[in-house]
Amino acid sequence: MVGVKNISAPYIYVCTRMRVRKAKLLPKEEYMRMLNMSLPEITRFIGETEYKQEIDELATTFKGIDLIEVALSWNLAKEYQKIQEITPGNLKQFTQAYLRRWDIQNVLTILRGKMQGVKAGKIKEILVPAGSLDANVLDRLLPEESIERIIDSLKGHRMYPVLAREYPAAKEIGSFSRMENELYKQFYAEILAEGEGGIKGGNLFLDFIKLDIDIKNIKTLFRLRADTFKEDAREMHIIGGALSATDFANLNNIDDQGEFIDQLKAKIRQKLLLSLLEDMRSEKTIRDVEVRLTRVQLEQMERMSKRNPISIHPILVYLEKKKYEVFNLRALARGKESKLPSEKIAEYLVV
Amino acid sequence: MAAELVAAVGGMTVEQINASQMGMKALGAGIAVGLTGIGTGIAEMGIGSAAVGAVAENKDMFGLALLFTVIPETIVIFGLVVGLLVLFL
CATH class of the missing domain: 1.20.1690 (V-type ATP synthase subunit C fold)
Structure with missing residues (x-):
């Protein structure tokens, strides 16, 4: 009866969906096969898996490594947004809290890109709009001319106080590493507080x-x-x-x-x-x-x-495993692009 | 005469006792079907939501998922059989 009392149907529904999705992730053997393929072969192979829709949509606009990079980012963002849509109640709150780490990654990618003078289009390719800052907000940040203006446009967001406090020092030393540390510290403190807030689960x-x-x-x-x-x-x-x-x-x-x-x-x-x-x-x-x-x-x-x-665990495990699948495919594609030997690329894979 | 006396002991007539027995049987049958129905519902809640989740991700699992979902129906069938036995035997 414990199960009946504590578990509701929507939780079972979502956890099962996550388990099925996890089972669909690429197994180790597929990575080993891909290690022996060339970049176009890898693109074609990925295009026959869960990434088909993105590869088909982007194939006319991008080529080679760019196509894989953008397709992987799009797929990851789409997957994470879909999960946020289907998770019920407290699970949604925890999932959204956990995915806020992508806000840090996206904002830092934009800031670093701007500092290096990378074009907005190029930066956009590697953003993963999976956190509280959706694609529209990130699109508004990208055309901004200066880093100060980007930080100002984030006024009201939970990251703003840390960004505003740390930016002068970061500008002086020309590195965002301290800012990154502070943002992650704030992120972990916030999600720990959320977990300790007395919410069920x-x-x-x-x-x-x-x-x-x-x-x-x-x-x-x-x-x-x-x-x-x-x-x-x-x-x-x-x-x-x-x-x-x-x-x-x-x-x-x-x-x-x-x-x-x-x-x-x-x-x-x-x-x-x-x-x-x-x-x-x-x-x-x-x-x-x-x-x-x-x-x-x-x-x-x-x-x-x-x-x-x-519980929240199957959802978070899937989020993590999906992230590493994308990282692995990116490492594979980048390794092949740079003509690295297969053994070297295999060292970078988390399988 | 003697039978009427025995029946009158409880302050009830034979017809009343027969009707009461029939009522108790109906109540027993109702409880048997009702409780097993609740049990089946609880069991199918978990299996059904997992089945819908699995089918949402993979349409090929529909047949198998449906099969698993109806397995707890056996519980309510047992209840129905017991109810029928109580009523008609």
Whole structure:
């Protein structure tokens, strides 16, 4: 009777749809086949899958790598918007909150593009209007001449205070990295508050977000270790996960790899992550570490969604897996365009 | 005479007792069909919404989804059979 009391039909409907969509994602074998194809072959192959509509629509306007890039972005945005339409009640609220990360990505893409003097049309190709800023708002931002005007037009949006506060410093140093950190920190603080707001199902949403924060923090730690510059670690720490700001800073100060892994393992609970960290005692490239951490994150998310089949988890797992499918296809296409060997491209795939 | 006496013990006539028994049978049959109907409804709620979700994504699953959706109908059929047995046996 527990299931009957707590689960409503719309939840089951949406979760099943997400599970079917997840089953339709490209399997590992298809990626392996694509590694042996040329760029036009990959385009044709993608055109026979879920990306058919976008490839058909855009084939007259774009060619080669541009066609794949734009088709993938369009498909991802369309998919995310569709999911926001069909999710009911609290699930919609959590899904929309989770997708707000694309606002940060889109705004930063526009700002970076403008700073580099990239044409508006070129910037538009890689935007994914999946968050609260829809395609119309982004289209209005693109023709703006200066970065100041873009930031001003976002007045009233939740990102505006951080953008306005951080822009002068970013302009001075010519880099948006600090602004990006601050935007993501604000984003995670907001979605954590949303999960803790007492809404039904919020605790499951929090579990998912905390895992995301943990993986992000661990990736940052590994990046800082690989980096030759000494930076203030606390600035890059995201609050809310298993690692506190002090733990994060202390871990960053440890030079010995073995000791670093031991200390990190003491703070982590997930079994999958613990066995992965054990594997990382020997020095590995940062790319390898990141890909493996992402794989573990997806696997852990998958387990969570199986444990809670009628909850926000199946939806978020699909959102993440779809994102990585698009990233993989983009990496494949870009790799082929740059004539990289297949083994090299395979290292960048998250499958 | 004796039968009338026995029937009168409960303050009821034989006709009244027969009618009461028939009423109880009807009530039992009604409960059997009604409760199993509710059970079937609850079971089909989950299966039906999942089936509609699956068919919305993949039209080929219609036949299979329909089959799964009607499986809990057996519960209400059991209820109906029990109801009929109560009423006519």
